[in-house]
Amino acid sequence: MPDKSTPHIVPNGAPIADTILLPGDPLRAKFVAETYLDDAVQFNSVRNALGFTGTYRGREVSVMGTGMGIPSISLYSWELIHVFGCTNLIRIGSCGSMRKDLDLYDIVVAQAASTDSNFLAQYNLPGTFAPTASFRLLDAFHSQAKQQGVTPRFGNVLSSDVFYGADRTAIDRWAGMGVLAVEMETAGLYAVAAHAGVDALGVFTVSDNLVTGEKTSPEKRRTSFTRMMELALPLAGA
Numbered sequence: 001m002p003d004k005s006t007p008h009i010v011p012n013g014a015p016i017a018d019t020i021l022l023p024g025d026p027l028r029a030k031f032v033a034e035t036y037l038d039d040a041v042q043f044n045s046v047r048n049a050l051g052f053t054g055t056y057r058g059r060e061v062s063v064m065g066t067g068m069g070i071p072s073i074s075l076y077s078w079e080l081i082h083v084f085g086c087t088n089l090i091r092i093g094s095c096g097s098m099r100k101d102l103d104l105y106d107i108v109v110a111q112a113a114s115t116d117s118n119f120l121a122q123y124n125l126p127g128t129f130a131p132t133a134s135f136r137l138l139d140a141f142h143s144q145a146k147q148q149g150v151t152p153r154f155g156n157v158l159s160s161d162v163f164y165g166a167d168r169t170a171i172d173r174w175a176g177m178g179v180l181a182v183e184m185e186t187a188g189l190y191a192v193a194a195h196a197g198v199d200a201l202g203v204f205t206v207s208d209n210l211v212t213g214e215k216t217s218p219e220k221r222r223t224s225f226t227r228m229m230e231l232a233l234p235l236a237g238a
């Protein structure tokens with residue numbers, strides 16, 4: 001049988017694990033592979049969406065950069081699920097805090113992901129779909145956090161199509177509904193996973209605070225999000 005491939009993922013026979021960690025930044029995928037995985041092999045380089053498979057504490061796990069935004073993560077996650085058989089998809093990203101009491105480097109878990117994107121319209125539902133985390137992965141992440149003495153914030157995030165928004169009051173209105181933070185992918189990931197009947201989770205490290213204006217540097221973002229990675233990696237095979 002010829003090796004499986006898609007327009008965006010060409011593994012040339014390299015394996016892709018059931019569990020895959022999905023950072024937005026492909027260099028963060030490389031960092032995870034180099035820092036944490038044993039016997040890592042690269043399974044993708046198309047468009048520099050670098051992907052690797054190796055083992056973490058003896059369990060096979062993959063990691064791949066998805067790029068930014070719902071169109072990008074949704075096409076990669078669709079192919080990973082429907083062509084390569086991934087069943088546990090865990091986004092490890094950054095987010096902008098909408099609250100004073102959610103600081104740089106705090107960890108946020110998307111119990112749900114609200115969105116201003118039109119992506120969900122394709123499902124033609126007679127109402128509003130609520131993109132939701134897999135409880136199994138959320139529960140496993142919660143247990144890891146307890147074991148490792150970390151206290152993440154669980155709640156609703158906003159997956160926005162807009163980074164430089166024209167309407168500066170929009171964030172205040174989402175925050176007024178209790179939404180914790182903004183990022184740009186998870187509602188798409190949750191919808192693709194729900195439609196396929198597989199498990200997905202989005203976890204983030206706060207890289208900037210939209211209320212106070214504090215920010216981390218791109219270099220620090222790449223290398224300092226290790227706590228989130230160390231909480232997500234043990235979910236392989238969970």
Ligand code: HPA
Pocket residue numbers: 094095096160162163182183184207208210
């Ligand atoms: N907006 C959207 N996505 C983000 C942000 C932000 O402020 N910070 C990190 N990811």
